[in-house]
Amino acid sequence: MKISRRQLMILLPAAAVAWESVLAGTPEESPNYKMSEHWWGMLVDIDKCIGCGNCVRACQTENDVPDGFFRTWVERYHRSDWPMSESGDVTTNPLIAPEVISPDGGKEGFPAATDESGKYFFVPKMCNHCADSPCTQVCPVGATFISPDGVVLVDQKYCLGCAYCVQACPYGCRYIHPTKEVADKCTLCYHRITKGLTTACCEACPTGARQLVDLKDPKDPIHAFLKTHSVQVLKPQMATGAKLFYNDLDGSVR
Amino acid sequence: MSGVEGYMYPNEITLYWSVLIVLYPYITGLVAGAFILASLERVFRVEAVKPTYRLALLTALAFLLVAPLPLVLHLGHPFRSPEMYFTPHSTSAMAMFGYVYMWYLMAVLVFEIWLDYRREIVLLSQSSKGLLRMIYKVMTLGSTNISPRSLAIDERVGWIVTLIGIPSAFLLHGYVGFIFGSIKANPWWSSPLMPVVFIFSAMVSGVAGVMLLYMAISKLRKQTIDMRCVDTIAMYMFYIFIIDFTLEMLDLVHRIYEADESFRSLDFMVHTQLYFSQIVLQIGLGTILPLALLFLTQVVKLPEIARKRIYVLSGCLALVGIFAMRWNVVIGGQLFSKSFLGYTTYKLALATKEGLFVAIALTLLPLLFLWILVKLLPPWPEESAHAPAAGD
Amino acid sequence: MSVFKDAGHLFRFAGLFVLAFLIFLVVRHYVVPKSFGQYGHYRGASIGEIAQRPVKFAGHETCEGCHSDVATKKSAGKHAHVNCEACHGALATHADDPGTVTPVLPDTATLCARCHTASAAKPKGFPQVVPADHSQGLPCETCHQPHSPGMDAPKTDAPKTDAGGVK
Numbered sequence: 118m119k120i121s122r123r124q125l126m127i128l129l130p131a132a133a134v135a136w137e138s139v140l141a142g143t144p145e146e147s148p149n150y151k152m153s154e155h156w157w158g159m160l161v162d163i164d165k166c167i168g169c170g171n172c173v174r175a176c177q178t179e180n181d182v183p184d185g186f187f188r189t190w191v192e193r194y195h196r197s198d199w200p201m202s203e204s205g206d207v208t209t210n211p212l213i214a215p216e217v218i219s220p221d222g223g224k225e226g227f228p229a230a231t232d233e234s235g236k237y238f239f240v241p242k243m244c245n246h247c248a249d250s251p252c253t254q255v256c257p258v259g260a261t262f263i264s265p266d267g268v269v270l271v272d273q274k275y276c277l278g279c280a281y282c283v284q285a286c287p288y289g290c291r292y293i294h295p296t297k298e299v300a301d302k303c304t305l306c307y308h309r310i311t312k313g314l315t316t317a318c319c320e321a322c323p324t325g326a327r328q329l330v331d332l333k334d335p336k337d338p339i340h341a342f343l344k345t346h347s348v349q350v351l352k353p354q355m356a357t358g359a360k361l362f363y364n365d366l367d368g369s370v371r
Numbered sequence: 372m373s374g375v376e377g378y379m380y381p382n383e384i385t386l387y388w389s390v391l392i393v394l395y396p397y398i399t400g401l402v403a404g405a406f407i408l409a410s411l412e413r414v415f416r417v418e419a420v421k422p423t424y425r426l427a428l429l430t431a432l433a434f435l436l437v438a439p440l441p442l443v444l445h446l447g448h449p450f451r452s453p454e455m456y457f458t459p460h461s462t463s464a465m466a467m468f469g470y471v472y473m474w475y476l477m478a479v480l481v482f483e484i485w486l487d488y489r490r491e492i493v494l495l496s497q498s499s500k501g502l503l504r505m506i507y508k509v510m511t512l513g514s515t516n517i518s519p520r521s522l523a524i525d526e527r528v529g530w531i532v533t534l535i536g537i538p539s540a541f542l543l544h545g546y547v548g549f550i551f552g553s554i555k556a557n558p559w560w561s562s563p564l565m566p567v568v569f570i571f572s573a574m575v576s577g578v579a580g581v582m583l584l585y586m587a588i589s590k591l592r593k594q595t596i597d598m599r600c601v602d603t604i605a606m607y608m609f610y611i612f613i614i615d616f617t618l619e620m621l622d623l624v625h626r627i628y629e630a631d632e633s634f635r636s637l638d639f640m641v642h643t644q645l646y647f648s649q650i651v652l653q654i655g656l657g658t659i660l661p662l663a664l665l666f667l668t669q670v671v672k673l674p675e676i677a678r679k680r681i682y683v684l685s686g687c688l689a690l691v692g693i694f695a696m697r698w699n700v701v702i703g704g705q706l707f708s709k710s711f712l713g714y715t716t717y718k719l720a721l722a723t724k725e726g727l728f729v730a731i732a733l734t735l736l737p738l739l740f741l742w743i744l745v746k747l748l749p750p751w752p753e754e755s756a757h758a759p760a761a762g763d
Numbered sequence: 764m765s766v767f768k769d770a771g772h773l774f775r776f777a778g779l780f781v782l783a784f785l786i787f788l789v790v791r792h793y794v795v796p797k798s799f800g801q802y803g804h805y806r807g808a809s810i811g812e813i814a815q816r817p818v819k820f821a822g823h824e825t826c827e828g829c830h831s832d833v834a835t836k837k838s839a840g841k842h843a844h845v846n847c848e849a850c851h852g853a854l855a856t857h858a859d860d861p862g863t864v865t866p867v868l869p870d871t872a873t874l875c876a877r878c879h880t881a882s883a884a885k886p887k888g889f890p891q892v893v894p895a896d897h898s899q900g901l902p903c904e905t906c907h908q909p910h911s912p913g914m915d916a917p918k919t920d921a922p923k924t925d926a927g928g929v930k
Contacts, residue, residue: 152810164886165886167878167885167886167889168882168884169877169878170877171849171877175848178819178820178853179820179853180816186381186382187381193884195884207635208635213632215712216378217378217710219380219381221381226877226880228882229881229882229883229884230882230883230884231883233883237882237883237884239884251554251555254462254463255462255463255464255465255553255554256460257459257463257465257466257468258451258455258459258460259458259460259805261805262802262805263803264802264810270809270810272813274806274812275451275454275796275806275809276447276451277446277447277449277451277452277454277455278447278448279442279445279446279465280387280388281465283382283387284387284388284556284557284704284705285556286556287555287556287709288380288709289381289382289383289708289710290380292387299448307810307813307814307816308813308816308817309820311814312814312818314818314822315822317819317820317853320822320823320846320848320849321846321849322849323842323844323845323846323878324844355556371709371711371712453794456787457791457795458795458799460804461804477780478780512775512776512779514771514772514775516769516771516772520769521769521770521772524770524773
């Protein structure tokens with residue numbers, strides 16, 4: 118695909134101006150972004166995820182995530198067929214004991230499955246940006262918090278690295294950064310969403326399985342989606358107010 | 372992934388709370404327990420344990436001074452720890468640490484020790500030489516009044532401080548239990564019993580620790596061990612141990628009976644990874660055996676030498692058992708996946724910042740501090756009355 | 764009063780506390796960051812700091828600003844909802860300075876295979892093949908134009924990779 122010089126001469130400056138305005142925005146200084154007008158979440162459609170791992174790689178690139186740690190990862194579940202023998206042993210209950218793998222967080226995808234029995238599906242996971250988050254509750258100094266627009270963030274200049282928040286998260290989405298020695302996790306690409314971009318994982322997802330949602334935006338498709346689909350959150354019994362919604366999440370998902 | 376069985380969330384594979392976080396509750400537990408022993412005499416007027424009163428206070432102080440070290444060494448940014456004093460987050464149990472520690476150190480322990488030793492401090496500030504003289508002079512805070520009336524006031528105030536000190540000691544160690552017990556994400560920790568179990572096991576360890584130290588130091592000083600004192604301590608230890616054991620068994624039975632979603636995963640962990648530290652060390656050798664031995668001394672009239680040996684053995688076993696309990700709580704709580712589908716392993720390094728060598732050093736350091744404190748503030752009156760060439 | 768005379772040492776001890784507390788208050792005033800507490804129990808300025816992190820993926824709208832012809836072709840085919848950087852990688856540096864920073868074309872052997880290798884785990888309706896059986900070792904772009912990969916879409920561009928190279 119070639120662009121003629123002429124086209125370039127016209128397009129370049131226009132694009133540059135547009136790009137600069139995107140880069141310049143910060144939540145407080147940008148007249149375009151007001152924190153009080155947004156309440157961020159994410160929708161993951163299990164039916165669409167193909168386990169390609171694009172999201173994991175994109176997140177690592179965008180956010181300099183160290184190897185071996187994950188701000189987002191993909192799990193592959195295999196809920197086997199129901200055992201024909203009647204058994205009181207719950208360990209053979211496929212809803213209680215699915216087979217789950219996540220090789221390197223699903224970063225390079227998954228090995229091809231050949232077993233046609235049971236049901237397979239992929240579950241992308243990340244920080245749930247809980248409205249009533251147990252992790253921000255336990256931080257001893259106020260280094261992690263939920264922003265006024267609903268994103269749970271870590272102030273890495275203030276964090277002591279005590280790892281209490283890592284212990285308190287029911288979803289395993291936090292880790293201590295190996296070199297910075299502070300808590301780290303998905304920031305919902307805050308630096309992108311406050312500039313009108315979508316998150317890196319949503320941008321990279323080829324099937325639209327991941328979508329950023331703004332619950333305060335009346336025009337966001339999430340509102341129509343919620344009217345017509347059943348959605349779940351992970352570990353609802355923990356009452357964390359998780360804002361990562363899953364469509365068609367199986368009961369065996371932990 | 373090496374060391375992982377089944378499935379763990381990728382970020383769970385590394386353990387973030389190491390053996391140093393096992394040590395911290397162990398050390399503060401010893402502090403709380405030693406203080407409770409001291410309060411037995413001061414508040415509850417159990418005269419028999421008076422020989423250990425001052426030693427218990429000094430032991431508590433020696434361990435309390437070391438207590439923050441494992442925490443600070445564990446932090447990613449230790450120099451930011453003052454943030455806990457400047458901006459403590461009121462919803463975080465851990466944020467209490469700074470203030471509870473400072474309160475207990477200064478307003479309870481140091482205050483009480485100072486009040487009890489003030490007369491000796493003033494005398495020593497007059498009789499010693501050189502650097503030691505300076506130290507004692509500073510400790511007098513410039514007041515040399517040791518008139519009977521001032522000492523009577525000290526006695527009264529000291530009694531009140533000890534009285535306040537008992538709930539303070541419970542707070543100092545109970546909040547640590549709450550740090551674990553309030554984490555709904557972790558079913559091994561989440562329990563209202565956790566602070567209570569921590570407090571009672573702390574009392575066992577502290578009482579056992581002071582008893583052993585008293586027996587050891589008496590032997591070193593070639594003084595006879597006051598058997599009435601030690602018999603009384605052992606009796607209290609026995610009763611506190613029974614309560615502790617009951618609470619721990621209650622937790623266990625409750626878990627097994629309710630068998631919620633976490634049970635199978637935890638049960639498997641206890642039978643495999645934690646078998647040695649929980650079944651063998653904590654329950655078997657660390658609780659049932661010392662309880663049985665102590666029971667023997669309570670129901671059968673044994674000769675002194677047999678009692679001494681049993682007390683030493685059960686004291687040591689109890690100390691090991693309570694350490695194992697802290698290990699099982701802290702490390703055990705991180706070995707299983709919150710997906711209940713897998714397990715990881717704890718790789719205890721040797722020579723790193725949070726490794727075995729540092730852990731051993733931190734366990735021995737309080738003994739060094741205690742030695743210094745015993746030299747500086749001798750617990751036994753017959754020595755301090757003479758105030759010998761203390762300028763060494 | 765004799766009470767105060769005999770309790771003087773207690774007042775000295777208390778005095779130490781008061782002094783320490785006052786020093787603490789002064790230090791706290793200087794040490795606690797000014798934006799702390801602005802929105803809640805945290806340093807308000809950290810929100811701005813986090814928002815200023817560098818952007819690595821330009822986002823498909825920026826790509827389409829210059830490459831509208833590709834965007835048009837793509838929107839008519841099966842890859843309509845596959846964003847540019849999902850295959851081409853993070854290209855904010857290219858958007859910043861298109862003349863100097865030239866994107867490297869992705870290697871189709873790895874790239875296409877990631878999504879389209881057949882697996883019992885993938886949704887049944889999703890187009891997937893066993894690569895070895897499907898193309899006899901030929902690179903994917905021999906028959907499929909990535910921007911509009913359907914077999915019925917005309918191929919207007921020559922394949923660009925080295926392997927095989929059948930036109």
